[in-house]
Amino acid sequence: MENEANKPQETAGGNENLDKNTENLSEQEKEVTLESTELEASENTDAPIQEDEVQDEIDKENAEDAEDTENEKRHEIPFLDYHSMSMENLVGELQKLVKNEKVQAINKHVNAIKQEFDQKFRDFLEEKKEEFIDGGGNEIDFRYNSVTKRQFNEVYKEYREKRDTYYRNLEKSLQSNLENRLAIIEELKSLVNVEEDINTTYKNFKELQEKWRNAGPVPRNSYNDVWRTYHHHMEIFYDFLHLNRELRDLDFRHNLEEKQKLIARAEALVSEPDLNKAFRELQTLHKVWKEEIGPVAKEIREEVWEKFSTATKAMHARRQEYFASLEEVYEENLVTKNEIIAKIKSVSENVANSHKGIQNQIKEIEALREEFFKAGKVPQRVNEETWARFKEAVRKFNKKKNGFYKELKKEQQDNLDKKRALLEIAESLKDSEDMEKATPEMKRIQNEWKKIGHVPRKYSDKIWNEFKAACNHYFDRLHAQKKEDNKEEFANFEAKSELMEKLKAFQLSGDREKDLPKIKTFIADWKKIGHVPYNKRHINSKFNKIIDALFKKLDISKQESELLKYGDKIKQLANADDNERAIGNERVFIKRKIDESKSEIRQLENNLQFFSNASEDNPLVKDVINNINRHKEALDTWKTKLKNLNIMENKLAREEEEQAAEDNNSSEEE
Secondary structure, three states, X not given: OOOHHHOOOOEOOEOHHHHHHOOOOOHHHHHXXXXXXXXXXXXXXXXXXXXXXXXXXXXXXXXXXXXXXXXXXXXXXXXXXXXXXXXXXXXXXXXXXXXXXXXXXXXXXHHHHHHHHHHHHHHHHHHHHHHHHHOXXXXXXXXXXXXXXXXXXXXXXXXXXXXXXXXXXXXHHHHHHHHHHHHHHHHHHHHHHOOOOHHHHHHHHHHHHHHHHOOOOOOHHHHHHHHHHHHXXXXXXXXXXXXXXXXXXXXXXXXXXXXXXXXXXXXXXXXXXXXXXXXXXXXXXXXXXXXXXXXXXXXXXXXXXXXXXXXXXXXXXHHHHHHHHHHHHHHHHHHHHHHHHHHHHHHHXXXXXXXXXXXXXHHHHHHHHHHHHHOOXXXXXXXXXXXXXXXXXXXXXXXXXXXXXXXXXXXXXXXXXXXXXXXXXXXXXXXXXXXXXXXXXXHXXXXXXXXXXXXXXXXXHHHHHHHHHHHHHHHHHHHHHHHHHOOHHHHHHHHHHHHHHHHHHOOOOOOHHHHHHHHHHHHHHHHHOOOOOHHHOHHHHHHHHHHHHHHHHOOOOHHHHHHHHHHXXXXXXXXXXXXXXXXXXXHHHHHHHHHHXXXXXXXXXXXXXXXXXXXXXXXXXXXXXXXXXXXXXXXXXXXXXXXXXXXXXXXXXXXXXXXXXXXXXXXXXX
């Protein structure tokens, strides 16, 4: 019969399960459930109801959509591979869903994201705890403040608040609609007992049908029972219409035509290539069958339903085949993940004994982790076991890596003690008046400092700044004394002042080919002039500003301009009294600028990932891209400067070697 596929499951022993399920229902809802159950039991006393998985799923989906048509949009929202995403990307996906989609349509997506995030965060926290303990910390003192976790909690809280508000507002409306539909059923039941003209009764019946169509959604847990009860009493009414067969048969013919159309559409779905689309269409056909079309003649009712049910079962068979093919894919994914786990184990059993080696292995492990997450799902029976073996392999590597760095910290502490000893010497010599003895000693401890390895990061900048300040203090005093003895610098200042006036008076002709050589001549002449007094160095800055302005007018790039002017800085470093210290300080400065540029680029590129779905015309995206390009240009400039500095230093070293060789030859000739 045509309601068969919509029946709840019962036991042969009666309605015990039904009683449990109806304990929390209202009296009206209980009445609906009991009426529909009594009807179904009376029609199927000869055999127990067989479970139909696909029908149950369709009923459940339709009941869910019945609460709010916006629910159907959940089929249109892509269900991404959340397992392969990082915690940061999971937060981003959750933010997009909560911001852009209906809250009632994203429940499954949000639950999947939360499950993956919680699992990843637990593993991440375990790793951090192990590092903390391996570093000498006490487990009871372990605390970790995660910005990503805090962001996730904030977005998830927003989702829950929006969801709860939505369902609070929906509940009253759904309950009111349910009561209205139950009242319509009562009116429908009363039609068969009214003694009036059959045409009037039939007209009232049609009015009730129209009221039913417009009665609105009901709670999903009442949806199927309400419709079953409605159809039951509608069939009773049609049986009552035997007194006026013409009216009844007219409806039956119309309903049969409509149901045959649905059957044809359902049978055609077997050839639909998109299985998800086909199943959603089948779901819609069942909804139309239940909600919009009345019964057919009793003698063909079973036959018509059987045809529709057969098409439904065919779809079920297709889905079963599809899921079987998925299992094959999952088995292939399992092979891939086992291979990845084996590679991680191999790395963890051969951990390097150097910082550089371990850093390379860390990158290798991270790459393997990414491969693991992207490898896809594995069969459910081995899911937990596979994940546990993966975590154990990664944890084994991390434990050995942390052990290495624990030993490295001891070494760095020894280096810190050595550098503190050199700092004490520098502090004791920085105000020395015996510069003839102090100068070589200061140079010696500078060279010794370079030979000592890294110190703990939290002390690195502080002790270096203190040592550099003591050395600079001494050599500044040394230079100040030399300036008193070297009047040549004042002559250089006068020469540069005269050249500055000529540069100020210089006018561009508008011909780049003529103007550029003249500007370069100014730069070359400036370089030929030696150092100026320490307190007159501002003249170099003024000169560079004028040169920059001229270059800008000639449309010369900033990098080219910087490198042209850097030649002057190179010459100053080469001619410095303590050129070794000056070159060393310059190298440290440039390397720090290179590191800062790289860090800025990495941070900006990470930020760009949060705009993965945004257009490149987006002002925020444009701003980030422009900043990345600007820092990349600066990075190229700093690298070129470092290269030029190294070339100059190598040249000085060769000149010293040649001079030493000449001195040695002269001594031998004498």
